[in-house]
Amino acid sequence: MSEAMGARRFQIPESVWNRMTDAERWAANQKFLDRSIAHGDQIILATPAGNARPGSWFKRELEYHMGKGYGPSADGTRLIPPGAP
Amino acid sequence: MEIPEHIRQVIGFLESVGLSRKAMVKGNGFGSGVITYENGVRVRIVNDRGDWFIEVSDLRQPNEWYDLALLRDLLGDRGPDVLGAPEQAAILTSRWDAICSIFEPACAAESHRRLQRLREERAKRWFPTWYK
Numbered sequence: 001m002s003e004a005m006g007a008r009r010f011q012i013p014e015s016v017w018n019r020m021t022d023a024e025r026w027a028a029n030q031k032f033l034d035r036s037i038a039h040g041d042q043i044i045l046a047t048p049a050g051n052a053r054p055g056s057w058f059k060r061e062l063e064y065h066m067g068k069g070y071g072p073s074a075d076g077t078r079l080i081p082p083g084a085p
Numbered sequence: 086m087e088i089p090e091h092i093r094q095v096i097g098f099l100e101s102v103g104l105s106r107k108a109m110v111k112g113n114g115f116g117s118g119v120i121t122y123e124n125g126v127r128v129r130i131v132n133d134r135g136d137w138f139i140e141v142s143d144l145r146q147p148n149e150w151y152d153l154a155l156l157r158d159l160l161g162d163r164g165p166d167v168l169g170a171p172e173q174a175a176i177l178t179s180r181w182d183a184i185c186s187i188f189e190p191a192c193a194a195e196s197h198r199r200l201q202r203l204r205e206e207r208a209k210r211w212f213p214t215w216y217k
Contacts, residue, residue: 017135025134049215050208054154055167057134062212072215 008036026060033061037068043079050076092130092137095174096120099128102181126188128177137170139177143188146197153177155203156184159196166207 010032017025036043043065049072052059062079069082088096104122111118112132121129127147131138140150153173154166160183168176177184187196209216 049212050204052211053131053133053138053140053152054207056136056138059211066212066214 008032008041025057029057029061030064033064037065037070037081040081040084042073042081042084043070045072045077045079048076049079089137089170091171091174095130095139095177096122098174098178098181104128126185137173139170139173141177141184143193143197145188145193149197149200151200151204155200155207156180156187158203159187159199160184166211 010029012020012025012028020028047058049062052062065079070079071082072078073080099122102124104124104126106120107123107127108121109118110121117134118132119129121127123144125144127142127144129140129142129150131140138152140152141156142148142150152168153176154164154168157164157176157180160180162176162180187193205216
């Protein structure tokens with residue numbers, strides 16, 4: 001979906017991901033998120049926030065964005081950066 | 086997608102109760118993928134960036150997937166939201182008949198309503214500044 005929309009997405013090859021510790025995985029993930037936050041990007045959600053799997057990376061990403069002041073769009077399909085209309 | 090032993094045991098269980106594999110889809114990167122079984126109810130086993138999740142849906146509402154913590158809560162057994170794959174497998178196998186009964190035609194509509202409500206309550210706990 002992200003390719004079709006021209007959106008950036010976090011992706012690491014399986015062979016690399018499998019060799020990383022959870023801390024390394026989150027560090028890589030967080031670096032990607034911080035870059036997107038610094039750009040003021042909106043985040044397009046493939047899954048509504050409320051449907052996140054407990055304990056998933058996706059839920060952790062949502063919590064991270066919430067901590068950075070992001071909020072869901074009215075229709076719940078995007079996360080909007082703080083201060084955006 | 087490498088399948089660990091406890092997930093193989095879940096697959097064996099699903100086949101033993103009459104479900105058959107309908108799809109196996111490999112995701113992009115991270116080794117992610119989904120295996121779906123069905124027969125009356127649908128069960129999918131998801132590898133999401135290395136973490137395993139088991140989810141159940143009603144064939145009449147096949148796009149609504151419920152995790153085992155939600156189903157456990159609906160059945161009246163409380164516990165943590167976050168469950169490791171072995172704990173999810175234990176709930177699925179030990180409460181299989183009850184889980185199937187949730188989606189029987191006579192009570193499916195009410196079950197979906199209650200599961201949605203549980204999901205909304207959980208979302209409010211998880212994201213308190215987003216859902217009030």
